[in-house]
Amino acid sequence: MGNLLEQAGRLRPAPENFLSDEQVKAVASGRRDFLRKSFLAASAAMAAPLAARAADGDSNILSNPAWTTSLGQPVAARPYGTPSQFESQLLRRESPGLARVGGASVSFCPLQGLFGIITPSGLHFERHHQGWVDVDPSKHRFMVNGSDDSLIKRPKVYTLDELMRMPSVSRIHFIECGANSGVEWANVAVPTVQYTHGMVSCSEFTGVPLKLLLDDCGVDYKKARYVLAEGADGSSMTRTIPMEMVESGEVFVAYGQNGEMLRPENGYPLRLVVPGVQGVSWVKWLRRIEVGDKPYATKDEAVHYIDLMPDGQHRQYTSIHEAKSVITSPSGGQTLLDKGYYNISGIAWSGRGKIRQVDVSVDGGINWQTARLEGPIQNKALTRFNAAWVWDGKPAILQSRAIDETGYVQPSYGQLRAVRGSKSIYHNNAIQSWKVVESGEISNVQVL
């Protein structure tokens, strides 16, 4: 009998393979009755005589599919590789009603289906202020000058030819828009993690430390305590960055992203990398750095990217992203296939350094377990966490909570709003909650 069960076990495919396409759709829509029926049928099959079951095996195994019985495609059939034809679902998408002009809008990264920490360049979130441009690298120039002649000995111009001759660094960093999760400050507004958290991405960037270029120009660091970064697109977007960050060697002028050149939507051929700081400061299509002795109060630090507090004051020059995390799978807008084992997986990040710990709760924050962090854990980069969960079919609320190396603990909505109210728009790093109901459907809720 034991032997029989063992053989039956070998024949038994994963639960989803019991389902027809229609049944899978039914799972997605929340009707799960037939699932139990499928399992009953499967159990009946196991109890049937062995001979009958052999003919009943999985046709995907019993008959070899076309890809196993034919010649495959030659090399370089697709000189620039593209994802499988079966991977059409995970795309960057806009959130309806967020902006009325495509050139000043956002597209969100499909975090719900991504693995690890590196964002495929084609799925990197987008935020443009006046449309994206495809800059001709042979005509692109990078200038360093001063707000005052006394701050710099040699204002200079560099070409890409020259910048790419210089010593380079390659580092993995997250980039997050200051307004990521911004629509959720006051209440739940969007259904999935793509739209709640999809303005964060993470890449390996390659480029030249800005400090080297400023040294090359003879910058007077005693007087020049700020830099202004400016883009070459129509918006010529500008942001003020502290010289302390440049001096630390962290800030660099990047041309590479994930092993190739930057994508146009990400600033081809040159962008600033300002680790830990919100994306608006990572100026794309970077054409100029001005060193100065005062901050600049540019449009994106005096009209936008200012955080409204309950007393009516706006916080200006808020730049750092404090520790934040989110469970990406399972997450809002998804349906669990059945009871049983799941790997809760998500991402955590901090603008103040490395992630030290991520805790996961499945009961809305009454009890927490510490998740496993995937290493190596890197400075100001996404960190992937995983935790085991056996779903018993009852309602649950999934949460994650990040702690960074400074000891800062990601707050709940209640804790965050108690200090900052709910009109800030920017820097929402509250704990995200996903509610699971008996049907398996998961939705976005906020736990105070």
Added chain:
Amino acid sequence: MSRFSRFILSLAFAGAATSAVAFENFKGIGRPATPAEIKAWDIDVRPDFKGLPKGSGSVSQGEVIFEEKCASCHGTFGESNEVFTPLVGGTTKDDIKTGHVRALATGDLPQRTTFTKVATISTIFDYIQRAMPWTAPKSLKPDEIYGILAYLLNLSEIVPSDFVLSDKNIADIQKMMPNRNGMTTNHGMWPGAPASKGGIGNGGKPDVQAKACMKNCKTEVRIGSILPDYARNAHGNLEDQNRNFGPVRGVKTGESLAAAPKNSAELELATISGCMACHGINNKIVGPGYNEVQLRYKDQTDAEDRLSRKVREGGQGAWGSIPMPANEHVKEADAKTLVRWILSGAK
């Protein structure tokens, strides 16, 4: 140790706050920027008005330019919420006295406008100069910018209708900006030196102090907000936004993408050519909707030639005063394809 290896070593330590990258000279790399080059690009204007160009413009001059180049997006009175958030409104005479827009604290503000937020008048000058008008950034002369700004100040009831704004009196107007005292830098989110050392902010001290409790942290789970029904279905069919294999499926919240009609090749062409930023198929954005264009030109025999030239060369006047910029990046054949598509009822 050679200078180069010392440099590499110091690069290896870059990231540590103490790193001082040893470096002498990257021979053969970069060249001096000429004064004319710096002048061409260094257009930023600071709150202390460093970088402000000389010039002047009156409210009435500004009104004319605004009507011609700005109103189609911002509304004649800078009040429009159609394309962008409003520029003016929400400020009071009392705010001009106190420098605090009171409605920000009381919450009596349906929507924040530019003038309810901005503390520094230099910011508006700088932004108009570098980025406006929307389709032709950096095309305005300093006098025009002064005029537009004077008009906006008049709409905000900061200056009278006979006012002339100039580089000479802009500092006086700064003292009347309704939200000039509305900014604080007392926070922990500036990554540089703190205010106590001549920088900004409190040196990185977080304002929200949560604790990491692990067991029996509370007696009840308080739900503050749930996903409204309309929002569940507002982002298309979520089933199509998840893989159809793996641990989960997307919830079916609408029609499947596969069943939805694919964009026409012409619409794709119009999108990648940048046309759809200003034109809708059935609605005006900055320029007219394609339905309007078709209605006006469909019976004119030379329309195809004229309009495809206009796509590439730009024009002004046919649809009001906002100009259609030149689009030389659109190939001649593509321009014709697009125009034929528009005239046959773009879809």
